[in-house]
Amino acid sequence: MDEQNIFRRELVDVQGVPVFWGMAEExxxxxxxxxxxxxxxxxTYPKSGTTWLSEIVDLIYNNGDxxxxxxxxxxxxxxxxEFIIPGISSxxxxxxxxxxxxxVKTHLPVQLLPSSFWKNNCKMIYVARNAKDVAVSYYYFYQMAKIHPDPGTWEEFLESFMAGKVCFGSWYDHxxxxxxxxxDYHILYLFYEDMKENPKCEIQKLLKFLEKDMPEETVAKIVHHTSFDVMKQNPSANYTTLDNGEMDHSVSPFMRKGISGDWKNKFTVAQYERFEEDYKNKMKGSTLKFRSEI
Incomplete structure (x- = not known):
């Protein structure tokens, strides 16, 4: 299948959730x-620290090696x-x-997760990040990762994000x-902002959840190795090994800033006000609380 046919295609709904065409087909x-x-x-919902958490957990599984x-x-x-490009990757x-x-990595909302995970009572770790930072990061990611449809302007993308018309659907529902x-299940729910603020404390939560013991110095080594600056330089973590046709790092690097509160550089006052209003409605009744900066 040639590149023209793979990239910048419209998303396809699966049970009301927009996903990549290949996933929908398979x-x-x-x-x-x-x-x-x-x-x-x-x-995770996309752009919420998936690669970061994956690297931490892989290090835990390999005793900090x-x-x-x-x-x-x-x-x-x-x-x-769930990432499938028919005939190319699965x-x-x-x-x-x-x-x-x-x-196993997934961005699926809870209702689309294969039922075998619940049946087998698998352990799961979920990381959530505040919505405004996710929206900004996702916008840049849409630009550089061409499997996504064209994001349009920031203004247009923000509207799509708020409406849940982006890949993997509504952040709020997710x-x-x-x-x-x-x-009801074995789920450790972490927050990106907590991981930023005190990575050591969050790694200790992970160790406890995974029932693993680790010496202090190994934990310190993991904290260092998974810091943003070290990971950004690490080809096995920063996605630079992918073909430029798939991810164009010259448009925006996969590991862009990795900070909390970057939304302030992107949202206009009007966008901020509209977003907050909409946010209150969509999160009404939930006990879930986010920090949009540290």
Whole structure:
């Protein structure tokens, strides 16, 4: 299939959630995916610290051995389950060839997750990041990762984001759906802003959740190795190993800023006010609270 046919195609709805065309075409494969009881699922809405968390968890699984964690690109160490480009790549196929215990990445909202994860009572880690920073980061990502449709102007993209007309649907539904689900399942729910503010404390939560013990100095090593500046320079974590046709880092690097509060550089006062109003409505009744800066 030539590049023209793969990139900048419109999203396709699966059960009311917009996703990439390839995923929609092969949806039955995703739906029937067989989780294993010792799978660890890393779930996020896009641009919420997925790669960061994946790198931390891979280091925990490898006892802090940073060389081992350079064995391959992050998207091969933690395959993106539902990402399928027919005839070219499939997260499902990739995972079938991975030995247990597997690390599995997903951006699916809770209602679309293959039921085998619930049946097997798999452990899951969810990271949520404040909506305004996600919107800004997602806009730049849409520009550089050409599997997405064209984002249009920032103004247009922000409207699409608020309406849930972006890949993986509504941020509001996504963070709330996973938040509710943690009452009944093995889900550790983390916040990007907490990870930024005190990475060591959040890594200790992960260790406890994963029932692993680690010496202080190994934890310190993981904190250092997964800091934004170190990861940005690490080809096995920063996506520079992908073909420029797929992700154009000259438009915007995959690892752009990695800070909290960058939305202030992008939102106009009017956009901010409109966003906050809409946010209040959509988050009404939820016990979920976010910090939009540290």
């Amino acid at each position: 949806w039955s494969q995703v739906e029937t995916f067989e989780a294993r009881p010792d799978d660890l699922l890393i779930a 940073t060389e081992k964690c350079k064995r391959d690109a992050i998207y091969n160490r933690v395959p993106f389950m 997260g499902i196929e990739q995972l079938q060839n991975v030995q247990s215990p597997r690390l 963070v709330k759906g996973w938040w509710e689900k943690k009452k």
